[in-house]
């Protein structure tokens with residue numbers, strides 16, 4: 380076992396604070412990663428505050444992990460010591476169900492083993508990337524290119540794949556008019572990918588102040604959703620809507636913006652359920668769908684695509700001690716566009 384410095388929530392009601400625990404020894408198929416940067420995902424807040432229920436405390440959040448390999452097990456084939464590596468939202472799965480066999484481990488029949496706030500196969504709680512080191516089976520480890528700024532790569536492990544996967548699954552490209560709802564950690568990656576794939580991209584946001592950023596990120600248009608006239612003028616205009624909002628909101632307001640056969644994919648997880656009116660769906664044969672991160676194979680494909688096309692997340696690097704303040708700013712949508720913890724600040 381190796382002692383590790385971390386930041387943890389001791390309960391749903393307490394702020395995160397320094398915490399020490401031990402990582403397992405490196406098994407034959409494991410890689411040990413010295414963590415360099417860890418992104419701060421909105422779901423970290425939901426889980427640290429037990430807003431989805433079932434949280435395990437103490438909790439060390441963090442599932443946007445980039446670091447350097449310091450040790451490998453005897454049977455590791457695809458990684459070497461000294462190489463950059465990444466870990467995303469899960470660190471294991473059953474490996475034998477149809478989803479796992481189809482490289483869609485995130486939809487594992489028995490549930491993927493989450494990088495934090497989960498339990499490993501021995502029943503021990505998993506601890507995430509707000510920590511100095513992690514040990515992961517190589518099968519659930521990603522290769523990271525040396526060519527990109529790695530603090531901007533970290534958020535690709537969750538925010539990146541969460542938006543890349545649905546855009547790929549629905550084959551979004553040159554012919555499509557796409558709306559990205561919400562310009563936060565997820566939304567800003569959605570804009571970059573959709574624009575990179577050749578789509579005509581509109582950002583829909585409650586905040587007029589984000590217009591210039593949206594255009595700089597690659598959007599072609601911007602609209603403020605709080606203006607009823609604007610929303611009316613956009614009815615039936617989009618082939619595809621990527622809804623990244625994690626605050627409570629009405630799906631129907633956005634379903635009405637879909638054209639014939641259009642699809643809205645939900646990737647944000649509000650803590651309150653929204654309803655979808657049947658009439659809003661049937662009148663233009665619209666679809667409402669959801670998508671959850673991506674499998675290891677597709678996550679690697681996404682990382683390789685980003686390296687090739689020079690795509691990273693726009694980040695604000697913080698110290699671990701600034702995490703509680705960062706959470707408060709995220710709740711006010713005051714981050715452009717992802718906080719990333721410099722894990723040097725934990726050493």
Ligand SMILES: [Zn+2]
Nearest residue numbers: 420422537538
């Ligand atoms: Zn996440």
Ligand SMILES: [Zn+2]
Nearest residue numbers: 473476479487
């Ligand atoms: Zn499985």
